[in-house]
Amino acid sequence: MARKINCFIPFRDENQVKVTVENLKKNEEVNKIYLLRTEDASKVSGTVLGCDIIEVQSLKCTTAIKKIAEKADTCFTLIYTKYTELSFGLFALERMINIADDTDAAMIYADHFNETDGVRAFAPVIDYQMGSLRDDFDFGSVLLYRTDALKEAVSRMNIDYKFAAIYDLRLKVSQKGALEHINEYLYYEVETDTRKSGEKLFDYVDPKNRAVQIEMEQACTEHLKAIGGFLKPEFKHIEFSNDPFEYEASVVIPCKNRVRTINDAITSALNQKTSFKYNVIVVDDNSDDGTVDIIKKHSDDPKLIYVAQDKSYHAIGGNWNVALHHPKCGKFAIQLDSDDVYFDESTVQKFVDAFYAQNCAMVVGTYRMTNFKMETIPPGIIDHKEWTPDNGRNNALRINGLGAPRGFYTPMLRTINFPTTKYGEDYAVGLRVCREYQIGRIYDVVYNCRRWDDNSDASLDIEKVNANNLYKDRIRTWELKARIAMNK
Numbered sequence: 132m133a134r135k136i137n138c139f140i141p142f143r144d145e146n147q148v149k150v151t152v153e154n155l156k157k158n159e160e161v162n163k164i165y166l167l168r169t170e171d172a173s174k175v176s177g178t179v180l181g182c183d184i185i186e187v188q189s190l191k192c193t194t195a196i197k198k199i200a201e202k203a204d205t206c207f208t209l210i211y212t213k214y215t216e217l218s219f220g221l222f223a224l225e226r227m228i229n230i231a232d233d234t235d236a237a238m239i240y241a242d243h244f245n246e247t248d249g250v251r252a253f254a255p256v257i258d259y260q261m262g263s264l265r266d267d268f269d270f271g272s273v274l275l276y277r278t279d280a281l282k283e284a285v286s287r288m289n290i291d292y293k294f295a296a297i298y299d300l301r302l303k304v305s306q307k308g309a310l311e312h313i314n315e316y317l318y319y320e321v322e323t324d325t326r327k328s329g330e331k332l333f334d335y336v337d338p339k340n341r342a343v344q345i346e347m348e349q350a351c352t353e354h355l356k357a358i359g360g361f362l363k364p365e366f367k368h369i370e371f372s373n374d375p376f377e378y379e380a381s382v383v384i385p386c387k388n389r390v391r392t393i394n395d396a397i398t399s400a401l402n403q404k405t406s407f408k409y410n411v412i413v414v415d416d417n418s419d420d421g422t423v424d425i426i427k428k429h430s431d432d433p434k435l436i437y438v439a440q441d442k443s444y445h446a447i448g449g450n451w452n453v454a455l456h457h458p459k460c461g462k463f464a465i466q467l468d469s470d471d472v473y474f475d476e477s478t479v480q481k482f483v484d485a486f487y488a489q490n491c492a493m494v495v496g497t498y499r500m501t502n503f504k505m506e507t508i509p510p511g512i513i514d515h516k517e518w519t520p521d522n523g524r525n526n527a528l529r530i531n532g533l534g535a536p537r538g539f540y541t542p543m544l545r546t547i548n549f550p551t552t553k554y555g556e557d558y559a560v561g562l563r564v565c566r567e568y569q570i571g572r573i574y575d576v577v578y579n580c581r582r583w584d585d586n587s588d589a590s591l592d593i594e595k596v597n598a599n600n601l602y603k604d605r606i607r608t609w610e611l612k613a614r615i616a617m618n619k
Contacts, residue, residue: 134162135228136275138209139199140217141190142166144173145180147214152180154218160225162205167195193288193296200285203278207231212297213272215321223317227275230313237280237308238301240270242315245322254322257597259310262607264354264529265600266298266347270310272320280308290353295346302354344517351529352522359615360528364521366569369490371462374542378461379407380483381541385450386426386469387416392581394425399472401432403479412457414438414450448549448556455544465538466557470581473536474499478577482538485571492543492568493561495534498578505579514574524565528607533561533570536578543568555603562610566617 138155142148148166155161164182168175169189177184185202187195190212199210207228211217227239245254256269284303292299304310355361382400386393393413400411411434413426429435436459440450455464465482467473478496485494497514501507515534517526527533537557547563549556564570591599 135160135206136209136224137162137203137205137207137278138164138211139185139202140164140166140182140211141214142168142172142179142184143214145175148182149180151211151217152182154216156181158219158224160228163202165199165202167199189293191292191294191296193291193299196288196296196300197285200282203281206278208276208278208281210274210276210297211272212274213320213323215323217272217318217320219318220316224275226315226317227313230311231275231277234309234311236311237277237304238310239275239313240273240310241313241317243271243273244316244319246319247322251319253316253593254320255314255316255593255597256312257601257604258312259305260604260608262528262609262611263604264302264351264607264611265531265604266295266351266529267531268301268604269600270301271318273318276304277308280304283307290349292346292350294343295350298347299350299353302350303357306354306357341516348517348522348526348529352525355525355528355611358611359618360525360611361618362524362566362614364524367492367567369492369540369543369568371487371540374462376460376462376541377408378410378459380405380409380463380465380479380538381454381457381459381461382409382411382467382479383451383454383460383464384411384413384467384469385416385447385454386413386418386422388418388420388422389469390418390421390425392470393422394428395472396467396469397426397429397435400467400479401429401434402476403473404476405480405483407483409461409479410434410436410459412436412438412454412460414440414454416440416445416450417442444551446551446553446556448553449551451549451556452551455539455541455548460541462541463538464541464544466536468535468580470583471498471536472505472579472581474577474579478536481573481575481577482536485573486538486540489569489571491571492540493564494538494571494573495561496536496538496573496577497575498535498580499576501579501581503581503583505581508582512576513580515572516574518570518572520569523570527562527565528611531603532558535580537561539564552602554599555606558603559606562606566610566614 166182166184167187168184185198231239242255244251256271287303426437482494499512550559
């Protein structure tokens with residue numbers, strides 16, 4: 132039987148690849164193994180361990196992908212994306228090939244095991260779908276392409292990327308074929324990124340990664356144009372004067388069991404200085420830790436409106452909907468999470484001013500990451516400057532969040548409403564809003580976002596991370612389908 136796979140492995144030195152190469156050579160499906168050597172790797176050429184060396188500028192550049200395509204002359208092409216040891220379970224590669232043949236998939240990826248500091252753990256990944264547009268979608272480190280699909284996609288790679296080539300390849304492959312997930316644990320890799328989930332969340336807005344993100348946005352935008360999901364910067368106009376409200380603005384604070392932080396949040400909201408009438412709507416979702424007692428301590432302030440939820444399921448989205456439809460809700464509803472505080476006394480004023488100045492249905496501010504003691508922590512200031520008036524609504528389908536705090540034009544939001552969920556509800560609304568309306572921006576710091584142990588996404592296990600990512604991908608899928616339909 133003819134060998135079916137050519138393998139492409141990142142190369143730093145012989146010791147780094149030795150075990151991986153030995154493991155691959157044991158498999159009867161493997162034809163050739165190529166080592167991808169960058170400029171900072173060991174200065175060798177020719178062959179190492181019986182493997183040909185391919186010189187590449189980086190593993191993530193377009194020229195590297197094109198060199199792989201040139202050498203790909205078997206039915207399948209395996210690209211490994213890590214420098215750590217790789218090994219497969221018994222008949223694992225055969226299993227991947229069989230499923231690729233059975234499904235006619237363009238690319239195959241699988242669940243696996245991660246080893247961290249000598250401890251092996253399950254590392255499940257999630258199904259790919261139309262809306263899985265995040266450049267950090269976790270496929271694991273083993274990507275098995277059908278070679279004809281890879282070559283066809285590479286033939287359409289007409290932009291030379293330094294960082295986004297693997298992402299560009301994946302998007303182009305997905306335009307013509309399926310990316311199939313095998314939910315079986317087929318290989319073993321070493322995990323080197325041991326940061327908590329809450330620390331990884333902000334990689335895409337870290338200033339040091341800006342050059343990378345610009346390329347990722349370009350690749351995603353080209354993909355949206357190719358599949359009919361791109362939206363031009365054309366937005367509906369809003370006549371704010373047509374909607375009379377008793378209050379110009381409301382600060383909305385949904386909460387549940389935030390006894391340690393709710394007082395700070397409420398005080399921050401009540402201390403705002405504005406040229407207009409505003410209030411603070413606190414919606415408590417059945418707290419049982421003393422949160423309600425703290426809320427009631429502010430009852431003497433006429434700006435405070437306290438709403439106690441019933442026993443049905445509400446989550447953050449449901450709590451927001453109650454506030455939005457409250458008869459005292461202002462023309463603009465401005466977010467304040469129950470464990471965060473406004474940066475100073477001008478935040479609400481800045482939001483309302485931004486609505487009128489930018490004629491937008493939603494405004495997103497800039498925030499500072501802090502610990503519980505309100506001390507700045509990395510990455511510091513999060514300004515989401517990847518949001519541009521021309522392309523923000525398209526790039527929103529790639530990034531994993533739109534920033535904070537968020538403010539909404541209440542009449543518009545009452546027609547959309549939040550999904551009844553405790554994660555991703557703000558992202559779902561933001562995508563829906565920018566389908567039709569401009570989202571305005573404030574680049575001054577207006578918010579202190581606390582990252583602490585009880586924060587909802589500070590440290591999540593793999594199952595919860597996967598569930599969150601699957602939901603956001605689903606939101607993207609729904610929104611992308613709506614945009615494609617709108618463009619027809």
